Amino acid sequence: MKLDAIINQPVIETERFDLRPLRRSDLGLIEHYASDERVARMTTSIPHPLPPGLIEGFIARAMAESRDEDVWAIDGSKDGGNELKGVISLKKLDRNQSEVAYWVAPIFWNSGIASLAVEALVSANPMKNDTMFASVFQDNPASARVLTHCGFQYLGDAESFAVARDATVPTWTYSHKLI
Incomplete structure (x- = not known):
């Protein structure tokens, strides 16, 4: 795995794809x-239907120098796959x-992409974190398996509001000690 800095967010390379800034x-x-x-429906923040301009704003925030979140595209073009x-x-x-x-596009579900992306991000640890956390909705056991496969440990139950569902949804919370 190789890290190349682009502005102030690294590109994280794997054999199958790159995690690159949006x-x-x-x-x-x-x-x-x-x-x-x-x-x-499997995210807390994406509404359905998707309103005009939402993704444009998301990309602008992801590219801002003053952001509090680093966002990467899972880019499969290196092996002839989809760019996103x-x-x-x-x-x-x-x-x-x-x-x-x-999140992974449905066409790529059950292909191992999510597990490989989480593994690459954890391994690179670009923010040099001591601990990473993640939560998944309890009706999404596939995402829970991704996290446990990547070394995350179950912490407990909680709940989060899902915009697309317009409801509070039970979640499982996980942590991964890195240092």
Whole structure:
């Protein structure tokens, strides 16, 4: 795995794909995939239907120097695949911790992409965190398996508001000690 700095966020290279900072040209594919109700319903922040301008604002925030979250495109073009297969992010928390969040386009579900992306991000640990956290909805056991496969340990139950569901949804919370 190789890290190359771009502005102030690294590119994280793997054999199958790169995790690279978002760019404006990702707009169309992110809108296409994020507008899929199956994707939106498994996130806390993506509404369904997707309102105009939301993804453009998301990309602008992800590219801002003053951001508190680093967002990467899961870019499969290095092996002839799609330029964007999903998105993964690290949100800065206090005490040298961060929270991992990710989604993968449905066409790439059950291909190992999510596990490989989380493994690459944890291994690179670009924020030099002591601990990473992640939460998944309890009706999404596939994402829970991704986290446990990548070394995350179950912490407990909680709940989060899901915009696409317009409801508070039970979650499982996980942590991964890195240092």
